[in-house]
Amino acid sequence: MVRSRVSLSKKPKGVDFKKVRRKIGRKLPPPNNATNTQIKSKAIVLPEQSLASNKEGLLLNSKGKSLTELLMQTKHFNRKNRTDALMGLRDLSLHHLEELKLHAAVIVETLSLLISDPDKGVREMLHSFLLTIFRGLKEKAGDDVARS
Numbered sequence: 001m002v003r004s005r006v007s008l009s010k011k012p013k014g015v016d017f018k019k020v021r022r023k024i025g026r027k028l029p030p031p032n033n034a035t036n037t038q039i040k041s042k043a044i045v046l047p048e049q050s051l052a053s054n055k056e057g058l059l060l061n062s063k064g065k066s067l068t069e070l071l072m073q074t075k076h077f078n079r080k081n082r083t084d085a086l087m088g089l090r091d092l093s094l095h096h097l098e099e100l101k102l103h104a105a106v107i108v109e110t111l112s113l114l115i116s117d118p119d120k121g122v123r124e125m126l127h128s129f130l131l132t133i134f135r136g137l138k139e140k141a142g143d144d145v146a147r148s
Contacts, residue, residue: 059099061091067103071110079119086114086125090132097136 022028058066065073065088073085089107093100100107114126 059092059096061088061095063088063091067092067100067107071106074110074114079122082114082117082119082122083125086122086129090125090129093129093133093136097133097140100133 060066061070067089070085070088070092073081073088076082076085111126111130114122117123117126
């Protein structure tokens with residue numbers, strides 16, 4: 001049994017994959033199995049929990065920190081934060097010395113821990129802060145004596 005050549009050449013050729021020709025300069029379309037990785041998010045705004053609204057009526061230094069925040073920062077482990085807190089307390093003492101007299105016990109208790117601070121810069125800043133307070137109190141006492 002001999003097969004004829006006609007039957008071999010007439011077999012239909014199956015095309016598994018068709019090559020798509022792209023034109024030059026055109027953008028490629030995304031592949032069929034592409035994953036969208038874009039993330040959309042929205043912020044939640046709670047105006048009643050704003051930190052600025054909580055500071056109304058409090059003593060604030062030039063950087064907007066309250067007395068309680070500054071006293072908490074004096075106990076911070078970082079040297080720079082402790083010195084910044086002392087500078088903020090000094091700023092408060094220059095502008096609101098009378099109001100700080102009301103909180104003198106808490107301030108002295110907190111600052112007593114800094115007297116034995118291992119960092120020399122913190123101890124020097126504490127010294128300059130205490131000098132500022134004592135000079136301010138001395139001037140206020142001199143003014144009170146001169147008035148009476």
